[in-house]
Amino acid sequence: MRARSVLLVVVALAAAAAGASALVVRLGLYDIAATSMHTRPVYALLQATKRESIRRQARDVAPPHAAHAWQRGALCYREHCAACHGAPGVAPQPFALGLQPVPPSLTGAARAWSLREIYWIVRHGIKMTGMPAWRYRMTDADLWSVAGFVSQLADWTPERWARQAAASGTARCERVDGDARPLRPADAERGRRAIPQHGCTACHVIAGVVGAPVHVGPPLAGFARRERLPGGLAATPDNLVRWLRDPAALDAHTAMPALGLDEQDAHDIAAYLRTLH
Numbered sequence: 001m002r003a004r005s006v007l008l009v010v011v012a013l014a015a016a017a018a019g020a021s022a023l024v025v026r027l028g029l030y031d032i033a034a035t036s037m038h039t040r041p042v043y044a045l046l047q048a049t050k051r052e053s054i055r056r057q058a059r060d061v062a063p064p065h066a067a068h069a070w071q072r073g074a075l076c077y078r079e080h081c082a083a084c085h086g087a088p089g090v091a092p093q094p095f096a097l098g099l100q101p102v103p104p105s106l107t108g109a110a111r112a113w114s115l116r117e118i119y120w121i122v123r124h125g126i127k128m129t130g131m132p133a134w135r136y137r138m139t140d141a142d143l144w145s146v147a148g149f150v151s152q153l154a155d156w157t158p159e160r161w162a163r164q165a166a167a168s169g170t171a172r173c174e175r176v177d178g179d180a181r182p183l184r185p186a187d188a189e190r191g192r193r194a195i196p197q198h199g200c201t202a203c204h205v206i207a208g209v210v211g212a213p214v215h216v217g218p219p220l221a222g223f224a225r226r227e228r229l230p231g232g233l234a235a236t237p238d239n240l241v242r243w244l245r246d247p248a249a250l251d252a253h254t255a256m257p258a259l260g261l262d263e264q265d266a267h268d269i270a271a272y273l274r275t276l277h
């Protein structure tokens with residue numbers, strides 16, 4: 001009897017809490033403006049969620065075989081990270097200052113995170129913060145190089161950074177292995193996961209991929225039954241890969257942009273699209 005009333009009270013309290021949260025959402029009471037600070041408890045909760053999730057998921061990351069190349073790390077940092085996180089003596093770009101949370105200076109990152117945790121963060125990004133994932137845009141060696149560079153950022157003075165930036169001139173952190181790697185067999189599930197990482201859901205509604213209801217491009221449900229691609233070519237696997245990598249080559253007037261897919265990602269994504277009956 002006793003246990004039953006305790007259970008009833010617990011269920012009633014849980015229902016009340018769920019109802020109150022639903023009401024806060026429904027009435028638009030939570031202020032999502034980036035110009036208003038998070039309340040302290042919300043901020044603490046978000047930071048703790050981030051910290052514990054990263055600690056847990058980075059546990060099994062195997063460290064790299066080779067020592068990281070710090071020059072390459074500095075180059076990739078300048079190109080991909082400094083706009084948001086700034087660099088020694090260099091402020092973040094104006095758009096980054098309007099992000100909430102603001103991208104922190106990484107000078108102290110080595111105190112908060114181990115090398116493999118920094119690698120994990122850069123590879124996977126952090127949802128709902130503006131921290132992008134780089135795994136589809138940097139090689140694994142470059143991810144380790146940039147993580148290694150970040151872990152030593154505390155040793156960098158503004159003078160050293162300015163010298164290094166001047167010395168590397170117009171060099172770029174280009175992804176060089178993309179098309180050179182031997183292709184793995186196309187993997188539809190890997191393709192499904194890669195789709196939001198290539199911006200496809202910015203324009204298409206794609207069955208099996210969570211995203212906003214945007215209809216700039218046609219919805220891709222039932223794509224496997226499509227016989228022709230835009231521009232008129234038959235929707236064969238090879239033509240689909242060509243379309244995904246360079247739409248304008250098949251249809252000069254298309255509004256779909258080339259998104260820089262490497263050959264493997266294009267094969268994987270094509271394999272997924274062909275499962276959409």
Ligand code: HEC
Binds near residue numbers: 102130131146
């Ligand atoms: C578009 C802006 C943006 C870019 C570009 C960006 N970051 Fe971030 N980064 C963020 C934001 C926002 C956070 C989250 C801050 C928070 O949770 O308080 C973050 C968090 C991090 C963190 C965890 C810091 C901490 O203590 O929470 C690391 C490490 C990091 N970024 C490294 C990088 C590296 C390396 C690059 C380049 C490869 C990069 N970031 C590019 C915006 C960016």
Ligand code: HEC
Binds near residue numbers: 220
């Ligand atoms: C900026 C918006 C935009 C983005 C981003 C975009 N697409 Fe498209 N896509 C379009 C438009 C518009 C069309 C229609 C093209 C036409 O008819 O010329 C299209 C057509 C297609 C088609 C042919 C559909 C059909 O019914 O013939 C496929 C397949 C496709 N997109 C897949 C993708 C994939 C996969 C990605 C991500 C790698 C992607 N798109 C990213 C706008 C976009």
